[in-house]
Amino acid sequence: MFEDWIHEKLKREIGIVRYNHSIRVMETSIRLAKYYNTNERKAALAGLLHDCAKFNDKRKLLKMADNSGIILDNIMKNDIQLIHGPLGAEIAKTQYNIEDEEVLLAIQYHTTGKENMSLLEKIIFIADYIEPNRKFKGVKEVRKLAFEDLEESLVQAMDNTIKFIINSGGLIHLDTVKARNYLKIEKSLE
Amino acid sequence: MFEDWIHEKLKREIGIVRYNHSIRVMETSIRLAKYYNTNERKAALAGLLHDCAKFNDKRKLLKMADNSGIILDNIMKNDIQLIHGPLGAEIAKTQYNIEDEEVLLAIQYHTTGKENMSLLEKIIFIADYIEPNRKFKGVKEVRKLAFEDLEESLVQAMDNTIKFIINSGGLIHLDTVKARNYLKIEKSLE
Numbered sequence: 001m002f003e004d005w006i007h008e009k010l011k012r013e014i015g016i017v018r019y020n021h022s023i024r025v026m027e028t029s030i031r032l033a034k035y036y037n038t039n040e041r042k043a044a045l046a047g048l049l050h051d052c053a054k055f056n057d058k059r060k061l062l063k064m065a066d067n068s069g070i071i072l073d074n075i076m077k078n079d080i081q082l083i084h085g086p087l088g089a090e091i092a093k094t095q096y097n098i099e100d101e102e103v104l105l106a107i108q109y110h111t112t113g114k115e116n117m118s119l120l121e122k123i124i125f126i127a128d129y130i131e132p133n134r135k136f137k138g139v140k141e142v143r144k145l146a147f148e149d150l151e152e153s154l155v156q157a158m159d160n161t162i163k164f165i166i167n168s169g170g171l172i173h174l175d176t177v178k179a180r181n182y183l184k185i186e187k188s189l190e
Numbered sequence: 191m192f193e194d195w196i197h198e199k200l201k202r203e204i205g206i207v208r209y210n211h212s213i214r215v216m217e218t219s220i221r222l223a224k225y226y227n228t229n230e231r232k233a234a235l236a237g238l239l240h241d242c243a244k245f246n247d248k249r250k251l252l253k254m255a256d257n258s259g260i261i262l263d264n265i266m267k268n269d270i271q272l273i274h275g276p277l278g279a280e281i282a283k284t285q286y287n288i289e290d291e292e293v294l295l296a297i298q299y300h301t302t303g304k305e306n307m308s309l310l311e312k313i314i315f316i317a318d319y320i321e322p323n324r325k326f327k328g329v330k331e332v333r334k335l336a337f338e339d340l341e342e343s344l345v346q347a348m349d350n351t352i353k354f355i356i357n358s359g360g361l362i363h364l365d366t367v368k369a370r371n372y373l374k375i376e377k378s379l380e
Contacts, residue, residue: 078375159356166349171371174364181361185268 001026001044006096014054021131022051028127035147038119046106046124049096053088054081061087068094075171082173085111113158113179122150129157136160151183158183191216191234196286204244211321212238218317225337228309236296236314239286243278244271251277258284265361272363275301303348303369312340319347326350341373348373 011019029047033040055061058080065072065083068090076082089108092098106124109117113125130143130153138160145153158180165172201209219237223230245251248270255262255273258280266272279298282288296314299307303315320333320343328350335343348370355362 074375075371078378162362163353163356166353169374171374172352172367174367177362177364177367181265184359184361185264188268 002048006048009096010049010052014051018051018054021133022048024131024133025050025124025127028131029123032123032127032146032150033120036119036123036150038123042100042103042106042120043123043127045098045100046103046110046120047127049092049098049103050088050107050110050124050128051084052096052107053091054084064091073174075173078171079173082111085109109175112173112175113154114175115178115182117154117179117182119150122154126150126153126157136164151187155180155183155187192238196238199286200239200242204241208241208244211323212241214321214323215240215314215317218321219313222313222317222336222340223310226309226313226340228313232290232293232296232310233313233317235288235290236293236300236310237317239282239288239293240278240297240300240314240318241274242286242297243274243281245274254281263364265363268361269363272301275299299365302363302365303344304365305368305372307344307369307372309340312344316340316343316347326354341377345370345373345377 007019010022014022026044026047029043030040033043053061053064055064061080061083065087068087070083070086070090072083086108088110089104092107093104098104102118102120105118106120109121110124110128114121117125126142126146130139130146134143138156142153142157142160145156158176162172162176162180197209200212204212216234216237219233220230223233243251243254245254251270251273255277258277260273260276260280262273276298278300279294282297283294288294292308292310295308296310299311300314300318304311307315316332316336320329320336324333328346332343332347332350335346348366352362352366352370
């Protein structure tokens with residue numbers, strides 16, 4: 001799926017391990033898109049390219065973010081890897097020629113989530129969390145839940161992430177808290 | 191300490207159990223103020239009055255907030271009890287004649303915390319968390335820490351609170367996340 005040069009460029013830029021992860025996220029995203037009756041091609045594209053800016057070199061991330069005019073919030077300034085979401089959307093647009101705004105937003109918010117997520121954004125977020133090689137605590141339950149109650153699976157994934165960040169002494173991104181609060185409020189209104 | 195009518199009014203309005211809690215928070219606040227060399231009288235006043243709007247009646251809270259022009263955020267709309275912080279500052283000002291802006295802010299943010307807290311705000315927040323009758327998980331460690339590293343004790347209290355909210359399925363207030371992120375970033379720059 002998709003032209004060879006995209007795969008070749010991606011493999012070259014993020015390395016084979018992360019490229020293989022991206023293929024699994026793409027496949028999981030396609031399964032979810034089928035299940036939830038939404039555009040499979042968009043899901044595949046966002047899944048494949050979600051980590052296209054996940055470079056290990058922090059200086060490179062900072063420099064490219066600066067060149068792209070991405071404004072870093074306080075959390076990103078302290079947790080440089082978070083830049084790969086917004087920078088990924090920028091690179092997908094300028095270097096992989098992706099014009100679809102929905103796909104770009106799904107790439108942009110795949111790590112933090114955000115308030116009022118689209119179906120595609122939800123699919124990419126959770127596919128990244130549950131792809132078959134993920135092993136972290138609680139993933140089995142979320143993996144099952146993703147095909148039963150997508151929103152509840154997102155809340156659980158985000159809650160697990162927030163607890164993990166607390167236990168490892170990191171910074172909690174406000175977009176993640178906004179995302180899970182929004183999902184919980186929406187659920188309580190059902 | 192403080193005029194009799196203040197104690198009588200407070201007892202009448204929030205009930206004897208919560209009044210006794212307020213006295214313990216006042217005493218703990220005074221101890222902390224002494225320890226950290228700040229104004230004991232302000233700490234005592236904010237400690238005594240921090241829960242002056244903690245009414246059980248949700249309709250009363252909503253009506254009084256509306257009358258006072260307090261704008262409820264999405265989290266407060268869903269967790270009505272959170273109103274007692276900002277409403278408490280309003281009532282302390284209009285009904286208990288407190289004019290000191292520092293004291294009013296300490297009352298306003300005693301439940302959620304906020305970014306860049308003043309020393310008095312930190313003292314009231316943590317005194318409410320560690321007063322001698324508090325029994326919840328992790329409180330002993332925070333109680334000890336409050337007299338060793340005030341900022342670290344706040345981070346631990348907030349982290350415990352966030353985890354508790356997650357486990358009980360509630361909504362996480364953004365001010366709490368902003369508060370603990372700010373404290374952690376500040377610490378990392380020391």
